[in-house]
Amino acid sequence: MNCPNCGAEVRDVDRFCGRCGAEIRKEAGEASYQQTNYQEGSQQQGTYQQTNYQQPYQPLDTRKSRLVAGILQLVLGWGGVGRFYLGYNSIAIAQILVTIFTCGIGAIWPFVDSILILAGQVQTDADGVPLKD
Numbered sequence: 647m648n649c650p651n652c653g654a655e656v657r658d659v660d661r662f663c664g665r666c667g668a669e670i671r672k673e674a675g676e677a678s679y680q681q682t683n684y685q686e687g688s689q690q691q692g693t694y695q696q697t698n699y700q701q702p703y704q705p706l707d708t709r710k711s712r713l714v715a716g717i718l719q720l721v722l723g724w725g726g727v728g729r730f731y732l733g734y735n736s737i738a739i740a741q742i743l744v745t746i747f748t749c750g751i752g753a754i755w756p757f758v759d760s761i762l763i764l765a766g767q768v769q770t771d772a773d774g775v776p777l778k779d
């Protein structure tokens with residue numbers, strides 16, 4: 647229990663506070679008990695508010711669209727645009743080079759690539775973030 651005068655912790659058997667000398671009465675014990683209850687209540691309330699604050703919070707959706715990537719790659723695959731969009735820069739550059747050096751025949755690769763993207767064979771972008779359907 648605590649001293650009603652100064653709040654110092656006193657033993658139950660003590661009749662007077664060791665710090666300020668105030669008389670410890672039974673009412674003081676009840677008051678201390680109520681104060682403890684109040685503190686526990688405010689702690690629970692704080693937890694509840696914190697939980698409420700965290701629940702509506704969602705990380706910003708930075709996922710890239712599978713559909714956008716597939717269409718870009720389908721239409722502009724010779725330029726690796728779909729792969730650039732997903733962050734696969736080295737693949738995109740390779741697709742450009744292959745298309746150039748094969749006089750356009752190699753554009754079959756980015757075309758097939760676009761089908762794979764649209765079919766869901768490419769699961770993530772270059773950062774490993776899953777694509778949005």
Ligand SMILES: [Zn+2]
Binds near residue numbers: 650651654665666667
């Ligand atoms: Zn005291």
